[in-house]
Every structure is written in structure tokens, then in C-alpha cells.
Amino acid sequence: MDNIKYNLKKIHDNINTTATKCGRNPSSVNLLCVSKTKPSSMIKEAYAQGERHFGESYAVEASNKIEELKQEGFNDIKWHFIGPIQKNKTKLIATHFDIVESLDREIIATRLNEQRPDNLQPLEVLIEVNISNEQQKSGCSFDNIESLVNTIAQCPKLKLKGFMGIARENATKDAIIKEFASLKKIFDEYKQKINSIDTLSLGMTADLDEAISVGSTEVRIGTAIFGQRTYSASAVANKYISFIGGGNMSTCIFDGIAKSYSTAKITVSGPHIEKLQHFKDAGAFITTSNIEATKKADVIFLGVKPQILTSVLEELSNAGIDFTNKLVISMAAGFKLSSLNKLTHSQKLIRIMPNTPAKIGLGVIAVSYGENVNDNEKILCRELLTNLGKTFEGSESDLNVIGAICGSGPAFVFRFMESLCNEGIRYGIKEKDIRAMVELTLQGSAALAKENKNSSLQSLREAVTSKGGTTYEGLKQMTAGNFEQTMENTIKACLDRTAEFEKLF
Numbered sequence: 001m002d003n004i005k006y007n008l009k010k011i012h013d014n015i016n017t018t019a020t021k022c023g024r025n026p027s028s029v030n031l032l033c034v035s036k037t038k039p040s041s042m043i044k045e046a047y048a049q050g051e052r053h054f055g056e057s058y059a060v061e062a063s064n065k066i067e068e069l070k071q072e073g074f075n076d077i078k079w080h081f082i083g084p085i086q087k088n089k090t091k092l093i094a095t096h097f098d099i100v101e102s103l104d105r106e107i108i109a110t111r112l113n114e115q116r117p118d119n120l121q122p123l124e125v126l127i128e129v130n131i132s133n134e135q136q137k138s139g140c141s142f143d144n145i146e147s148l149v150n151t152i153a154q155c156p157k158l159k160l161k162g163f164m165g166i167a168r169e170n171a172t173k174d175a176i177i178k179e180f181a182s183l184k185k186i187f188d189e190y191k192q193k194i195n196s197i198d199t200l201s202l203g204m205t206a207d208l209d210e211a212i213s214v215g216s217t218e219v220r221i222g223t224a225i226f227g228q229r230t231y232s233a234s235a236v237a238n239k240y241i242s243f244i245g246g247g248n249m250s251t252c253i254f255d256g257i258a259k260s261y262s263t264a265k266i267t268v269s270g271p272h273i274e275k276l277q278h279f280k281d282a283g284a285f286i287t288t289s290n291i292e293a294t295k296k297a298d299v300i301f302l303g304v305k306p307q308i309l310t311s312v313l314e315e316l317s318n319a320g321i322d323f324t325n326k327l328v329i330s331m332a333a334g335f336k337l338s339s340l341n342k343l344t345h346s347q348k349l350i351r352i353m354p355n356t357p358a359k360i361g362l363g364v365i366a367v368s369y370g371e372n373v374n375d376n377e378k379i380l381c382r383e384l385l386t387n388l389g390k391t392f393e394g395s396e397s398d399l400n401v402i403g404a405i406c407g408s409g410p411a412f413v414f415r416f417m418e419s420l421c422n423e424g425i426r427y428g429i430k431e432k433d434i435r436a437m438v439e440l441t442l443q444g445s446a447a448l449a450k451e452n453k454n455s456s457l458q459s460l461r462e463a464v465t466s467k468g469g470t471t472y473e474g475l476k477q478m479t480a481g482n483f484e485q486t487m488e489n490t491i492k493a494c495l496d497r498t499a500e501f502e503k504l505f
């Protein structure tokens with residue numbers, strides 16, 4: 001499938017021909033690849049063809065993709081935010097993006113300026129102007145451009161690069177050109193006055209030629225490169241989501257979703273209604289009937305213990321619940337996709353394994369997909385989990401290993417912290433004090449490792465260990481006490497137990 005490669009070639013050819021025909025230098029028109037709702041695998045394909053500018057519209061979805069690609073070493077991509085900006089998303093945008101093209105009001109400018117991290121270059125911004133004058137469209141009105149320009153000038157961490165506009169849909173060629181030209185005029189005026197201004201972002205798949213003829217310096221193309229969008233992350237808002245079981249993990253995931261989305265279409269079921277008060281207080285429906293909760297649901301989180309999951313799914317199946325169009329996300333450890341499939345007759349199944357730091361947004365969430373889960377559903381799943389921490393996708397056997405290391409991991413880390421604290425107490429330091437210091441030692445060490453990705457953990461350890469010194473003697477004891485073997489046994493015991501569970505269900 002060389003579609004993206006082929007599409008890009010066609011677009012570049014089109015830009016070249018159109019620009020030349022209008023007497024413009026083709027290199028004066030940049031291509032922004034609009035990858036919103038598309039998976040990072042597609043971004044990588046366009047990257048392989050030399051594309052470095054990508055546009056995204058949904059802050060949460062985009063930040064995930066950006067982080068994921070940075071982790072994989074794609075560090076020279078310029079990320080453009082082109083969607084409507086909600087006030088509560090400005091921090092995500094200020095942290096992850098290089099350019100914001102959809103700046104349309106002063107409060108957003110102020111927030112982006114405040115929230116742009118000090119270690120990053122000033123955030124480049126374009127003012128989005130509502131060139132079609134449609135009420136429902138975002139963008140600043142022509143009357144407000146000047147005061148927004150002045151506000152931006154007061155923001156040291158913002159740099160005004162130009163203007164962006166979106167033409168009316170399905171308008172005639174002439175009407176589109178007229179709308180584009182009105183912004184070209186503004187662009188030319190301000191370009192005289194402000195040095196940094198060099199970008200006029202006009203043109204999408206449908207009106208690329210018109211935009212180039214008017215003088216666009218950047219066209220934003222999605223559909224013609226990546227194909228039709230079948231899903232938008234904002235569609236989360238339209239999904240009915242149910243939780244079967246209202247325990248710890250359900251609460252954690254529910255709270256994560258509630259941070260970004262309305263809870264009005266969420267239902268939680270559990271045998272003891274009084275234990276579901278938290279969900280009700282947060283705006284969700286609660287019920288004791290799993291069947292009731294499942295009927296209308298588009299997405300079902302299975303949050304019951306593996307020991308009772310079989311009977312819960314049998315109950316639903318016997319009640320005639322059809323899972324074909326429902327996305328089922330199971331948190332039950334040791335309960336394989338194949339077992340879930342037997343009980344639901346569906347392949348739209350996802351297994352997830354979050355660890356407890358997910359409660360504060362710092363979780364590791366291992367994810368494994370069933371065969372029929374499509375890209376849109378994967379994006380939806382990531383979007384639902386995004387406030388819990390980082391998701392890592394892999395096979396089911398990876399899921400078990402990550403479960404042992406990161407799922408059980410916090411318990412091992414707490415055990416280690418207990419030992420360090422106990423030693424402090426043994427030598428007379430107050431429990432409260434040593435605990436605070438041990439917390440910071442772990443947090444600091446993890447952060448140091450994260451900051452120095454190019455150093456191996458061994459070299460970081462050696463940097464603390466001068467030969468014959470105190471740490472050196474300490475580590476010698478860890479080795480003598482068979483630390484390595486202890487850890488090997490620890491992880492193996494977890495995996496063995498998982499295998500036993502898998503046989504049971």
C-alpha cells in the first residue's frame with residue numbers, strides 16, 4: 001500500500017503546476033499534512049516521503065501521537081495546531097506544539113503565553129480569521145484583528161507569523177477566491193508592519209488551487225493525503241460508555257474520562273448501588289443491572305474480577321446482548337482475548353492493564369487489541385485512557401510481562417522504599433522525614449534517567465559509584481545478597497501465576 005506516497009506525489013505535482021501557472025515560485029507554497037484522527041503509522045509513512053509539517057485538531061489525541069513519535073526518535077517534526085481551542089486545552093497545546101494556527105481570541109493568547117514552557121522556543125501563532133463570516137465558524141472577526149495583534153505583541157512567548165482562514169464549504173470558486181483575497185489583503189498590510197509575519201495559511205483539499213492563485217504560502221491538506229476521515233476524537237462525546245463494575249480501576253478510568261468529557265452518557269453498574277454514589281455525584285447513571293448498562297453502550301469497560309467475569313458475560317449473552325457493534329475493553333488480568341471472544345462472539349475486544357499511578361495521571365497502561373479493532377477504535381481507546389498516563393501497545397504476552405513489571409511494579413517499588421525507610425529509622429531518622437527523602441530519591445532518580453535517555457542505567461549507576469567508595473561497598477552487598485536472582489524470581493512468580501489464571505478462565 002503505497003497510497004500515501006502516491007497521494008503526496010500527486011499533491012506536490014499539483015502545487016507545482018498551479019503555482020507555476022499563476023506565475024508563482026512553487027517553493028513559496030508549503031504543504032502542511034493534516035493528520036488529525038489518523039494513526040501515527042500514517043504520519044510515519046508521510047515522514048518517510050520527506051514531510052516534516054503535520055497539522056492536528058484535537059489536543060488530547062494529538063499530544064499522545066506527538067509524545068509517541070518523539071519517544072521513537074521523530075524529533076524534527078513541526079507540529080501545527082489547527083483546531084478550535086478550548087480554554088482547558090491550552091496547556092497541552094502550549095507544551096506540545098510548535099505552531100498554533102487557530103488563535104482567535106485574547107484569552108487564548110494570554111493562556112498560551114503563560115503556559116508555554118520556558119525551555120521551548122516562543123510558540124509561533126497565526127491568527128485565524130473568520131473569512132466566511134459564518135456565525136458557527138471559529139476565527140476572529142475582521143474587526144477584532146487589530147486588538148488581537150496588539151495582545152500578541154505583549155506576549156513574549158508568542159511570535160506572530162501570519163494568518164489562517166477556512167473558506168465556506170461548497171461555495172462557488174469565485175466566492176472562495178473573494179474570501180481568500182480578503183485575508184490576503186490583511187496579510188499584506190501587516191507584513192509591512194511586523195517583521196516576523198511570513199505565513200498565509202489558506203487552502204484545503206477542496207480549494208487548494210484557489211488558495212494558491214490568491215497567494216497562500218501554506219496549504220493544509222488532509223483528505224487528499226490520508227483519505228477520508230471516518231472518526232473524529234470529538235466523537236467520544238457522542239459515545240455511550242458503560243462500566244460493568246464500579247471498583248478501583250473503573251473509578252480510576254471513569255475519573256480520567258470525566259476530566260475531559262461529559263459524564264452524561266456514562267452508565268456504571270454494580271451489585272451494591274450505594275457503592276456507586278461517586279459516579280452518580282459525577283453525573284453518570286448508576287444501576288444494579290448489568291444488562292441495562294450494556295444495552296445502549298458503544299463502549300463497555302469490564303471492571304469486574306476475573307473470577308466472576310465469565311458469569312457476567314454469560315448473563316449478558318443470555319439476555320440477548322449483541323456485542324457486534326460494541327467495543328469491549330477488559331481490565332481483567334489473566335483473561336485472554338480468546339476467552340472474551342468465546343463469551344461475546346466479538347473480535348472488537350481490547351485488553352488493558354493500568355497500574356495504580358494511573359490514579360494521578362502517571363500510569364503505565366499496557367494495551368492489547370483483538371483482531372477486528374480498527375484504527376478509529378484504537379484512537380478512541382487511547383483517547384479514553386489518555387488522562388491516566390501513557391499507553392503501550394503490544395501482544396498479549398507483552399501485556400503479561402508489562403503487567404508483572406509495571407502492573408505489580410508499584411508494589412515492588414513500595415517494598416523497596418519500605419526497606420530504605422526502615423534502615424533510616426534504624427539509624428535514628430524520623431519516619432516522616434526519611435519517607436519524604438526516599439520518595440524524592442526515587443522520583444529524582446527516575447527523572448534523571450528520563451532526562452538522560454542516551455546514558456545506560458548501568459552508566460548512571462556507575463556515576464554514583466566510585467571504586468572503593470561507600471556506594472561501591474553497598475552495591476557489593478546487593479549483589480552478594482543475590483538481588484538479580486531475587487528480581488528474576490519475583491517477575492517469574494508473577495508470570496507463573498498469570499499463566500495459572502489464564503488456564504482457569
Ligand SMILES: *Cc1c(COP(=O)(O)O)cnc(C)c1O
Nearest residue numbers: 034082204205206220221222223
Ligand atoms: C481538517 C482540516 C484541514 C484538512 O482538510 P481536508 O479537507 O481533509 O484537506 C485543513 N484545515 C483545517 C483547519 C482543518 O480542520
